[in-house]
Amino acid sequence: MSPRRSVADTRRTRASILARGLDLASVEGLEGLTIGRLAADLSMSKSGVLGHFGTKEGLQLAVVDEAVALFAREVVDRSEAAGAAPGLPLLLAQCEAWVSYLERDLLPGGCFFTTVTAEFDDRGPGPVRTAVAARNALWQRRVRQQVELAVAAGELPAGTEPEQTVFELTGQVLALNHARRLYGDRGAAGRTRRAMRRLLGLPVPEDGAAAVLAVLPAPPDRD
Amino acid sequence: MSPRRSVADTRRTRASILARGLDLASVEGLEGLTIGRLAADLSMSKSGVLGHFGTKEGLQLAVVDEAVALFAREVVDRSEAAGAAPGLPLLLAQCEAWVSYLERDLLPGGCFFTTVTAEFDDRGPGPVRTAVAARNALWQRRVRQQVELAVAAGELPAGTEPEQTVFELTGQVLALNHARRLYGDRGAAGRTRRAMRRLLGLPVPEDGAAAVLAVLPAPPDRD
DNA sequence: CCTACCGATCGGTAGG
DNA sequence: CCTACCGATCGGTAGG
Numbered sequence: 304m305s306p307r308r309s310v311a312d313t314r315r316t317r318a319s320i321l322a323r324g325l326d327l328a329s330v331e332g333l334e335g336l337t338i339g340r341l342a343a344d345l346s347m348s349k350s351g352v353l354g355h356f357g358t359k360e361g362l363q364l365a366v367v368d369e370a371v372a373l374f375a376r377e378v379v380d381r382s383e384a385a386g387a388a389p390g391l392p393l394l395l396a397q398c399e400a401w402v403s404y405l406e407r408d409l410l411p412g413g414c415f416f417t418t419v420t421a422e423f424d425d426r427g428p429g430p431v432r433t434a435v436a437a438r439n440a441l442w443q444r445r446v447r448q449q450v451e452l453a454v455a456a457g458e459l460p461a462g463t464e465p466e467q468t469v470f471e472l473t474g475q476v477l478a479l480n481h482a483r484r485l486y487g488d489r490g491a492a493g494r495t496r497r498a499m500r501r502l503l504g505l506p507v508p509e510d511g512a513a514a515v516l517a518v519l520p521a522p523p524d525r526d
Numbered sequence: 527m528s529p530r531r532s533v534a535d536t537r538r539t540r541a542s543i544l545a546r547g548l549d550l551a552s553v554e555g556l557e558g559l560t561i562g563r564l565a566a567d568l569s570m571s572k573s574g575v576l577g578h579f580g581t582k583e584g585l586q587l588a589v590v591d592e593a594v595a596l597f598a599r600e601v602v603d604r605s606e607a608a609g610a611a612p613g614l615p616l617l618l619a620q621c622e623a624w625v626s627y628l629e630r631d632l633l634p635g636g637c638f639f640t641t642v643t644a645e646f647d648d649r650g651p652g653p654v655r656t657a658v659a660a661r662n663a664l665w666q667r668r669v670r671q672q673v674e675l676a677v678a679a680g681e682l683p684a685g686t687e688p689e690q691t692v693f694e695l696t697g698q699v700l701a702l703n704h705a706r707r708l709y710g711d712r713g714a715a716g717r718t719r720r721a722m723r724r725l726l727g728l729p730v731p732e733d734g735a736a737a738v739l740a741v742l743p744a745p746p747d748r749d
Numbered sequence: 750c751c752t753a754c755c756g757a758t759c760g761g762t763a764g765g
Numbered sequence: 766c767c768t769a770c771c772g773a774t775c776g777g778t779a780g781g
């Protein structure tokens with residue numbers, strides 16, 4: 304009487320499609336993520352894959368959700384789990400988690416959001432673009448809040464403009480992804496940490512010394 | 527006796543394909559640039575388009591060359607045409623031309639190299655990726671030379687690390703492209719100029735005041 | 750530069 | 766979850 308595939312089986316299949324889809328999309332982009340390729344990689348039929356999401360756009364949005372969950376786990380939660388006080392300490396924990404997330408190459412194509420932003424930023428408005436822009440904006444707001452608290456607490460200079468600071472921090476993260484993906488530059492994470500310390504007005508270690516921003520808990524287990 | 531299409535006609539057709547192809551590729555990427563779409567836009571047959579380049583990869587490489595020529599004209603040549611002295615003055619002219627190139631939205635998809643780098647940086651080695659990486663490396667070397675000259679001349683602090691400085695300047699340009707394309711942020715160019723001045727240790731104007739880096743000649747006519 | 754094709758692959762549907 | 770399709774589009778070729 305029980306169905307051939309249980310609810311748990313269905314959930315597992317869906318999860319395996321999304322895991323593979325996220326890997327593929329980080330390299331090929333969300334348009335390059337084709338249903339046929341995904342089905343072949345998973346030894347499934349195309350309709351078996353598509354049945355979980357209805358349309359390709361449904362699949363794309365589910366993959367975006369998967370990427371949002373990964374970023375939340377590895378960057379947002381991890382920076383908060385460090386137990387740093389609001390203001391400059393939490394800001395530094397956020398920056399360290401952000402850099403660490405890229406440095407560890409969690410996805411084969413580097414930062415999913417960078418790949419997809421470059422792919423969709425010139426397209427007309429649509430749900431995929433909206434979802435990606437909203438996630439970016441949310442994270443930048445979180446970082447800006449800590450800059451504001453740090454300025455109010457006198458931990459950063461009084462003239463600091465929070466919006467400008469977040470803009471500059473973001474740029475150094477983009478430079479990290481760029482240098483790592485295009486040139487395989489393994490020293491890029493260190494350069495980003497140094498740049499972040501300097502633009503926040505913190506002392507920068509001598510040339511060659513590591514510029515750790517904050518001590519974080521061990522990263523969560525993958526999958 | 528004369529051929530139906532002269533050499534000049536052929537060259538004009540080729541130029542019109544490349545102009546349209548560069549526009550399309552800046553938005554859709556070099557894979558999204560399809561021969562059929564290009565042919566339809568130009569009211570040509572697919573084989574008419576392909577005849578000029580042999581294969582799609584040939585077309586992609588020709589479009590990359592076109593983008594290199596645009597960057598050379600608008601950024602490299604223009605920063606040198608300002609007549610600035612080697613060292614800090616020329617470095618500032620380079621930065622201003624670089625920002626201005628993005629600020630003026632010369633291509634509908636923003637910086638061609640940013641789009642294509644994100645698209646190809648995770649692909650295996652190939653001629654397109656190699657050509658793009660080489661152009662990036664060439665420009666960064668040019669900028670680094672001026673940083674080195676500026677340090678030697680005492681125009682920048684003695685402890686300045688040129689490689690690190692170029693990395694940070696690049697990041698601010700990436701942040702500009704990102705903010706402009708994803709959020710339509712029209713103030714991003716100003717933020718990049720302020721960030722560049724600050725990371726070079728130059729005085730930054732009060733909030734709201736324009737932070738011009740250098741005065742450049744009028745941009746060359748397009749096409 | 751064209752028409753007229755080719756095999757492969759795309760997203761998606763019908764029906765089970 | 767499958768097989769068996771559909772029309773559209775892909776890059777590319779033959780022949781003129």
